[in-house]
Structures are given as C-alpha cells and as structure tokens.
Amino acid sequence: MVKSKVWTLKQQFDGQPKSSDFELVDEDLIPSIGSLEWKLLVYFQYCSESGYEYNTQFYFSEVLVEAEYLSVDPYMRVYKKETGKPMIGSGVGKVLKSANTSYKEGQKVFVNAGWRTHAIVSDKHSPYEVRHLPPLGDLPLSAGLGVMGMPGMTAYFGFIDTCKPKIGETVLVNGAAGAVGSVVGQLAKIKGCTVIGFAGSKEKCDWLTSLGFDHVFNYKETDVKTALNKSAPKGVDIYFDNVGGQFTVDALPYMNTFGRVLVCGAISTYHDGSPMLMPNPFMFILQKKLTVYGFIVTDVLNRWNEAFPEMLLWIQQGKLKFRETVTEGFDKMPEAFFSLFSGGNIGKAVVKV
Ligand SMILES: NC(=O)c1ccc[n+]([C@@H]2O[C@H](COP(=O)([O-])OP(=O)(O)OC[C@H]3O[C@@H](n4cnc5c(N)ncnc54)[C@H](OP(=O)(O)O)[C@@H]3O)[C@@H](O)[C@H]2O)c1
Known part of the structure; x- marks a missing residue:
C-alpha cells in the first residue's frame, strides 16, 4: 500500500483564495502498483465475460511517482476545478516503481497529477499524466517546472x-x-x-x-x-x-x-x-x-521539443538567467499559491516537497 498526502479543493474560490478553501488529506493509492498482476487478472476476466477486447497497455503503462517539487501557477486560480478532488497542478519527481518500459525506477520525470506527494500515473488512458523531462543539463530538477517547463x-x-x-x-x-x-x-x-x-x-x-x-x-x-x-x-x-x-x-x-x-x-x-x-x-x-x-x-505542447535545445544553450551561455522562489514543505502548498497574488515570488514559484 502506498500512502499519498493530497491537497483537495474543499470549496470553490470566492475572490482571493484562502486556507479554508483547501483540505489536506491522506490517500491510500489502491490498488498500488505492486498489485498489477492482480488487476490484470480481474481485467481479463471482466473482458472475457463482457466481450471487450483486452487492452494490456493500460495496465502495463503505470508508474508510481514521488513528487520532489510541485508547481504553483496563476492558472490554478482560474481553471475549472472539482470540489472534493485534488487541486490541479504538476510537478517533477522520481519513479519509485514502474510497470512501463519507457520509465525506469529511479528516473526523474514530469508528472501532472495535482497537489499530491505520490501518484500512480500512466502515459496513456489516465486522468493523470507522466512525461519525460526536458534536457536539463546541470540545471536543478525544478527548472523542469520553470524556465525549461x-x-x-x-x-x-x-x-x-x-x-x-x-x-x-x-x-x-x-x-x-x-x-x-x-x-x-x-x-x-x-x-x-x-x-x-x-x-x-x-x-x-x-x-x-x-x-x-x-x-x-x-x-x-x-x-x-x-x-x-x-x-x-x-x-x-x-x-x-x-x-x-x-x-x-x-x-x-x-x-x-x-x-x-x-x-x-x-x-x-x-x-x-x-x-x-x-x-x-x-x-x-x-x-x-x-x-x-x-x-x-x-496548444503547442507537441512543439516544446523545438525550443529545449536553444533555451538550454542560452542558459548555459549565460544569456538567459533564471531564479526560483522555493517554499519548503508540502504542507505549505496553499501559502505558496497565495503568494503569487501578492507578488511574493521572484521568478518561478515552486514547492519543495
Ligand atoms: N497563456 C498561457 O499559456 C500562460 C502560461 C503561463 C502563464 N500564463 C499567465 O502569465 C502570467 C504570469 O504567470 P507566471 O506563471 O509567470 O506567474 P508569476 O509572474 O511568476 O507570478 C505572478 C506574479 O504576478 C504579479 N501580480 C500578482 N497580482 C498582480 C496584480 N494585481 N497586478 C499586477 N501584477 C500582479 C506578481 O508580481 P508583482 O510583484 O510584479 O506584482 C506575482 O509575483 C499570469 O497571468 C498567468 O496566468 C499564461
């Protein structure tokens, strides 16, 4: 069983977001990635009984990710969110377990799974998303959420x-x-x-x-x-x-x-x-x-690769500098988010989980 801490949206924002709009909950990630074989068995049985085609990709593509840095961004204020569900957002972190041949255990990845410390994500057929990081060279991992993100x-x-x-x-x-x-x-x-x-x-x-x-x-x-x-x-x-x-x-x-x-x-x-x-x-x-x-x-997500080499080169040449405002601790996600609207950040605002 894998436990995740999750910030959920308790109520929709009304004016300036406030602490009481959020709730910090513990979540059991069930079924955990360790029980893939069990899930597969149930799925095969379900498919054969109901006449559906097997889609093994869905089950074998899952990855368990532990977030190291989470992003706070202004869009989180205005995009549609569901009450009682995890707050929307993305992060960068480490693959703890993988049933996906594209991602190895220990590998650093980008993950779009909301304000949570751990997530089971898939690169296909999942509400959550895992992606390879851009080339970061010697840059810190958090740059994958900012200047290279x-x-x-x-x-x-x-x-x-x-x-x-x-x-x-x-x-x-x-x-x-x-x-x-x-x-x-x-x-x-x-x-x-x-x-x-x-x-x-x-x-x-x-x-x-x-x-x-x-x-x-x-x-x-x-x-x-x-x-x-x-x-x-x-x-x-x-x-x-x-x-x-x-x-x-x-x-x-x-x-x-x-x-x-x-x-x-x-x-x-x-x-x-x-x-x-x-x-x-x-x-x-x-x-x-x-x-x-x-x-x-x-809208240009499929073109980001075109920008990475030039952006990284400019950073390495010292022509493009970046700064981050790092808030320490998952518990401080809301504070880091509020700070965007009072000008508390210089450069990219991130939270070190
Ligand atoms: N179109 C897109 O695809 C896209 C993608 C990313 C971001 N955005 C938008 O781009 C803008 C910047 O985003 P970001 O991620 O770079 O955030 P950011 O600039 O790193 O953080 C927000 C900053 O906005 C300023 N601010 C807050 N309230 C303000 C106000 N009432 N009047 C003037 N400035 C205010 C603050 O700086 P000061 O101390 O200078 O006030 C604050 O530090 C946002 O509007 C965001 O929604 C759009």
Whole structure:
C-alpha cells in the first residue's frame, strides 16, 4: 500500500483564495502498483465475460511517482476545478516503481497529477499524466517546472514564435519578474530589442536591471502613463501582457501602428467576481491596426521539443538567467499559491516537497 498526502479543493474560490478553501488529506493509492498482476487478472476476466477486447497497455503503462517539487501557477486560480478532488497542478519527481518500459525506477520525470506527494500515473488512458523531462543539463530538477517547463515554453512560443520580434523593436512586458515575464524580457534582449519591464517591488526591479532590461518600473510607485512617456518615445511594437485590466487600458495608447499584443494572462483580474467595466480597448486596436494574439501554451505542447535545445544553450551561455522562489514543505502548498497574488515570488514559484 502506498500512502499519498493530497491537497483537495474543499470549496470553490470566492475572490482571493484562502486556507479554508483547501483540505489536506491522506490517500491510500489502491490498488498500488505492486498489485498489477492482480488487476490484470480481474481485467481479463471482466473482458472475457463482457466481450471487450483486452487492452494490456493500460495496465502495463503505470508508474508510481514521488513528487520532489510541485508547481504553483496563476492558472490554478482560474481553471475549472472539482470540489472534493485534488487541486490541479504538476510537478517533477522520481519513479519509485514502474510497470512501463519507457520509465525506469529511479528516473526523474514530469508528472501532472495535482497537489499530491505520490501518484500512480500512466502515459496513456489516465486522468493523470507522466512525461519525460526536458534536457536539463546541470540545471536543478525544478527548472523542469520553470524556465525549461511550462512558463519558459510560454515565453518562447508566445514571444519568439508568435510575436516574431525584430532587431530594434521596443517590447513591453508586465509581470516582468515572474516565471514567464523574466524569460520574455531576456529573450527580447537576445533578439536585439529594447525592453521595458514592470514589476511590483524594488528588489524585483533591481534584478531585472541586472538582467539587462533597458527600462524598469515599479508599477506600485510609477503609473504606466508616466513610465511609458519616459521610456517609449518611439512607441511600443510588442506588448506581452501578463497582467491585463487597467494596465492594458493604460498601455494600449502607446502601441505603434501594426503593433502586436500577446494576451498571455490577466492576473490583475483573476479574483474578480464580475467583469470589470473599463474603457473599450477596441478603438485602440482599430486605430493602431494592432494584431492581438490569444495564446495558450498547451496548444503547442507537441512543439516544446523545438525550443529545449536553444533555451538550454542560452542558459548555459549565460544569456538567459533564471531564479526560483522555493517554499519548503508540502504542507505549505496553499501559502505558496497565495503568494503569487501578492507578488511574493521572484521568478518561478515552486514547492519543495
Ligand atoms: N497563456 C498561457 O499559456 C500562460 C502560461 C503561463 C502563464 N500564463 C499567465 O502569465 C502570467 C504570469 O504567470 P507566471 O506563471 O509567470 O506567474 P508569476 O509572474 O511568476 O507570478 C505572478 C506574479 O504576478 C504579479 N501580480 C500578482 N497580482 C498582480 C496584480 N494585481 N497586478 C499586477 N501584477 C500582479 C506578481 O508580481 P508583482 O510583484 O510584479 O506584482 C506575482 O509575483 C499570469 O497571468 C498567468 O496566468 C499564461
């Protein structure tokens, strides 16, 4: 019998997520992977009695994974979740047992099984998912959740592949010291652009300056209009938007004609119960003839392999730096999650299980 600790969603979020929305439970993983043969017998019997075809792949593909790092991400606030079920999310960890020829015991893997310490996952026919890690070289395992994982791929495909930056263009990115934004700004520098970044503290702004951002503003101290009047005299060509809401309303007038806007996220609005009433942005989209992209990184999951070699090379060459905010302890999953909405993280937020 394998025991797992699991954070379940006790009730749907209402406004800012809070501790009472979660419950920490113990779960017995039954049948454990050790009883595969038993499961198989029952299944064969069931199939022959009911006339179904055997599907042995389902049973032989299972892997028992122990999480080492779990990710906390803003999407967990807005994606659909079921009450009483494990909180959604992914992690990286070690294969403890395997009945799958693609995964060996002791191997490190990516696992998408929610907020849990242990999971039995399959690469086929399972609500949960196990995947091979990207090439990490000497990077820490947790980088598979950050710069070489979902946020890094969001930056790569959202910015390079979708916005197609050109040398000399001006790029605006908000949430700039976060997992996605910090990579976007550095990719923009690699591509020869001028970068304007907005973040929520002096420490974050100092880090962005050290990364080579050309103009950095603490949006809590300098309003967007004042900042862009100063830093974007020739206007903005690419706006990579992680924040949405009023920031976007204030930023759009600074876009150049035929500029590109990548709508990556809108974290400033995630707790809003009802739609915010704001000036209509479509007049600016019309007047400036902007191209606005909606982008979801999982739509290009089958292309992530294209980005890994270049991203790893840039990291190894020191052109792309990354930072993590590591919260220690599975018990602290909710706190680490809340912290995303109060700006507590610099770079990728992860929990060391
Ligand atoms: N489209 C996709 O496929 C995709 C994939 C990944 C992420 N995203 C989106 O991209 C954005 C960034 O995600 P991430 O994983 O990189 O998170 P992150 O930036 O590492 O963490 C969230 C950060 O957002 C900032 N923030 C929180 N509330 C804010 C507010 N009201 N106004 C302005 N800033 C606020 C905080 O930094 P400050 O201290 O600077 O305020 C916080 O540290 C999110 O909107 C997320 O939903 C989209």
